[in-house]
Amino acid sequence: MSFFSDLQVLYHMALKPIRGDSHKDRLESFYAGQADAYDEFRKRLLHGRQELWDTIDAPPGSVWVDMGGGTGSNLEYFGERLATLKKVYVVDLSPSLLEIARARIEKNGWTNVETVEADATRWQPPQPADVVTFSYSLTMIPDWFAAIDNAKQMLAVGGLIGVVDFYVARKYPIDGRKQHSWFTRTFWPAWFGTDNVFPSWDHVPYLERHFETLRLEEKDAGVPYVPFGTMPFYRFIGRKRGPEGIATAAAEPSVTETEVSGTALAAGRIA
Numbered sequence: 619m620s621f622f623s624d625l626q627v628l629y630h631m632a633l634k635p636i637r638g639d640s641h642k643d644r645l646e647s648f649y650a651g652q653a654d655a656y657d658e659f660r661k662r663l664l665h666g667r668q669e670l671w672d673t674i675d676a677p678p679g680s681v682w683v684d685m686g687g688g689t690g691s692n693l694e695y696f697g698e699r700l701a702t703l704k705k706v707y708v709v710d711l712s713p714s715l716l717e718i719a720r721a722r723i724e725k726n727g728w729t730n731v732e733t734v735e736a737d738a739t740r741w742q743p744p745q746p747a748d749v750v751t752f753s754y755s756l757t758m759i760p761d762w763f764a765a766i767d768n769a770k771q772m773l774a775v776g777g778l779i780g781v782v783d784f785y786v787a788r789k790y791p792i793d794g795r796k797q798h799s800w801f802t803r804t805f806w807p808a809w810f811g812t813d814n815v816f817p818s819w820d821h822v823p824y825l826e827r828h829f830e831t832l833r834l835e836e837k838d839a840g841v842p843y844v845p846f847g848t849m850p851f852y853r854f855i856g857r858k859r860g861p862e863g864i865a866t867a868a869a870e871p872s873v874t875e876t877e878v879s880g881t882a883l884a885a886g887r888i889a
């Protein structure tokens with residue numbers, strides 16, 4: 619980490635206008651000039667990614683799709699498990715972030731990882747996926763409904779979806795869920811919205827409507843260089859139901875118990 623690389627990122631986040639006629643062009647306008655410095659800064663901004671990876675226990679031979687996988691930094695969280703997976707796809711629309719991902723894959727000699735330059739709302743893998751993850755990408759996908767629908771379509775019955783992302787609570791959340799102040803619900807969406815990051819109160823309800831909830835955690839953390847307040851984020855793990863409810867086969871991915879704080883719900887099979 620250097621102050622200069624932080625300045626480079628802060629310039630793109632706070633000052634440089636984002637231009638482009640398409641979503642892909644706007645992403646590239648935002649990321650191209652900060653791709654090199656991306657990982658170091660995001661380690662301090664995008665919390666809970668390692669915990670998500672550690673919690674999802676994919677059996678050997680699984681197919682894992684990381685939607686909006688960017689520089690592929692999440693691949694580091696697999697550790698030795700990576701070699702046991704059949705295939706990992708890192709899907710992203712930003713060529714400059716995928717270039718970093720490809721360099722990482724080559725450097726580590728990961729032969730079962732493939733980068734795919736494609737839209738997460740439409741791309742489908744050649745075989746059904748056992749796990750689909752979104753780490754801080756749903757808030758950057760304008761049609762995030764379509765991205766979740768697309769993930770559901772590619773998942774095998776019993777497969778898992780894991781999401782970690784910023785959010786804000788509904789004004790009147792359902793019982794047991796966190797409430798956020800007016801300031802949190804108003805300020806952070808406006809702040810992040812300037813970078814086309816849209817924290818939503820609808821992600822979690824939509825995910826819960828479409829998947830069996832295995833785990834939901836609501837947390838918050840500080841934002842680098844912002845001396846006040848904390849930004850809420852959630853971690854969700856859900857399972858795709860079969861036509862008649864839940865299917866559980868021996869080789870399905872499962873959820874590993876880890877330290878939980880904030881609001882946590884757990885159901886289904888917890889290893």
Ligand SMILES: C[S@@+](CC[C@H](N)C(=O)[O-])C[C@H]1O[C@@H](n2cnc3c(N)ncnc32)[C@H](O)[C@@H]1O
Binds near residue numbers: 645738
């Ligand atoms: C905040 S970054 C997170 C990157 C990575 N998942 C991580 O945890 O570091 C959001 C990512 O979503 C990608 N993205 C946004 N919209 C997308 C879309 N429609 N299809 C694929 N990727 C998209 C961006 O290019 C970017 O890499």
